[in-house]
Amino acid sequence: MDVFLKIFFIAIVSLSCDGQREPSLPLSTDSFRQILRTKVPVPVGRSISFSDIIIRHYSTNTTKPRAYRIRDVKRLLAEPTFDPQRPTVLYAHGFVELYTDESVRTVTRAYLKKGGYNILLLDWSNLAFGHYVVSAMDVEAVGNETGRAVSRLVKGGLSLGGLHLVGHSLGAHVLGATARYLAARELVVPRLTGLDPAYPGFYPALLGRPLSAEDAAFVDVVHTDAGGFGAPASTGRADFWPNEGKAKQPGCLSATVPLTYEDFCSHWRSWRYWAESLTGGELLARRCDDYDSFVRGQCREAPLVQMGVKANHELSGNFYLRTAAKSPFSLGERGAE
Numbered sequence: 028m029d030v031f032l033k034i035f036f037i038a039i040v041s042l043s044c045d046g047q048r049e050p051s052l053p054l055s056t057d058s059f060r061q062i063l064r065t066k067v068p069v070p071v072g073r074s075i076s077f078s079d080i081i082i083r084h085y086s087t088n089t090t091k092p093r094a095y096r097i098r099d100v101k102r103l104l105a106e107p108t109f110d111p112q113r114p115t116v117l118y119a120h121g122f123v124e125l126y127t128d129e130s131v132r133t134v135t136r137a138y139l140k141k142g143g144y145n146i147l148l149l150d151w152s153n154l155a156f157g158h159y160v161v162s163a164m165d166v167e168a169v170g171n172e173t174g175r176a177v178s179r180l181v182k183g184g185l186s187l188g189g190l191h192l193v194g195h196s197l198g199a200h201v202l203g204a205t206a207r208y209l210a211a212r213e214l215v216v217p218r219l220t221g222l223d224p225a226y227p228g229f230y231p232a233l234l235g236r237p238l239s240a241e242d243a244a245f246v247d248v249v250h251t252d253a254g255g256f257g258a259p260a261s262t263g264r265a266d267f268w269p270n271e272g273k274a275k276q277p278g279c280l281s282a283t284v285p286l287t288y289e290d291f292c293s294h295w296r297s298w299r300y301w302a303e304s305l306t307g308g309e310l311l312a313r314r315c316d317d318y319d320s321f322v323r324g325q326c327r328e329a330p331l332v333q334m335g336v337k338a339n340h341e342l343s344g345n346f347y348l349r350t351a352a353k354s355p356f357s358l359g360e361r362g363a364e
């Protein structure tokens with residue numbers, strides 16, 4: 028409770044000091060969920076052990092994925108609904124997240140709707156709870172453990188050519204390490220996507236190594252809270268900057284209490300945009316030097332390109348677009364004008 032009270036106090040005091048009129052921030056007990064999870068070293072029923080990382084396979088719906096201990100992942104190949112020749116997406120959640128959270132449900136539901144994929148989740152919640160510094164310093168070891176699992180699957184027949192690693196926040200750096208681990212064993216991952224890769228401790232690389240353009244054959248990044256929870260600068264081969272890539276993204280509140288659910292709004296737009304790209308959203312962008320030039324129309328001659336799952340693997344550079352404030356976020360060509 029002391030956390031609640033302290034934060035409320037700070038919020039109320041800072042609001043009244045600013046002389047702002049509306050002290051009625053839309054907070055609920057859920058707002059503090061992420062903060063409370065940093066006070067818990069490990070989720071209920073899990074252990075802080077690398078062997079307790081779980082790979083979940085989503086084949087029919089988002090409520091009942093099948094779970095495999097990471098070191099037993101080869102059993103997945105015997106599952107009739109797993110087709111090793113199909114493209115496979117491996118999604119990694121961020122800090123203090125659970126597989127039952129909206130982020131994972133939104134992304135897996137979108138892949139199920141799109142169809143044609145083996146959908147795997149890297150559930151590393153057992154190492155993503157507790158103190159941020161500890162989780163960030165574990166990123167490389169989690170990434171290596173995941174690399175070993177992927178390499179077992181590939182040896183068992185999984186098509187490496189169809190593999191796409193998609194990570195949000197700290198999960199983006201985990202999968203960067205996975206891709207490097209595999210590349211060191213001559214298994215080059217075709218595509219790695221970072222959804223607003225975590226900023227604190229990675230730029231500069233104090234706690235861990237950030238994902239980079241060299242980690243996979245194609246590395247694309249979607250920035251939505253640059254310099255906040257997300258990477259402050261380009262970190263892939265193709266970097267996308269919807270609405271300048273920063274907070275506050277359209278539809279997010281400008282005044283929030285730090286680290287509450289509402290405060291993650293911009294950071295979490297990254298997976299919302301990604302999910303929308305899977306279910307038909309046309310998030311069209313143009314390459315430009317910076318957002319100001321883009322807004323002033325100086326890049327109108329640049330070709331339209333897709334942000335999201337349909338992004339062309341040959342792209343490189345910085346790409347800009349605008350989105351709507353709520354779902355559906357994509358504005359098609361209008362977003363690139």
Ligand SMILES: *[C@@H]1O[C@H](CO)[C@@H](O)[C@H](O)[C@H]1NC(C)=O
Nearest residue numbers: 086087088089090091092093
């Ligand atoms: C979800 O999947 C589980 C296990 O495959 C199944 O038992 C359940 O009926 C499914 N639910 C829906 C709504 O399809």
Ligand SMILES: *[C@@H]1O[C@H](CO)[C@@H](O)[C@H](O)[C@H]1NC(C)=O
Nearest residue numbers: 167168169170171207208211
């Ligand atoms: C991860 O794997 C890389 C390359 O295989 C190795 O150099 C590094 O020491 C490993 N790191 C950890 C934390 O296991």
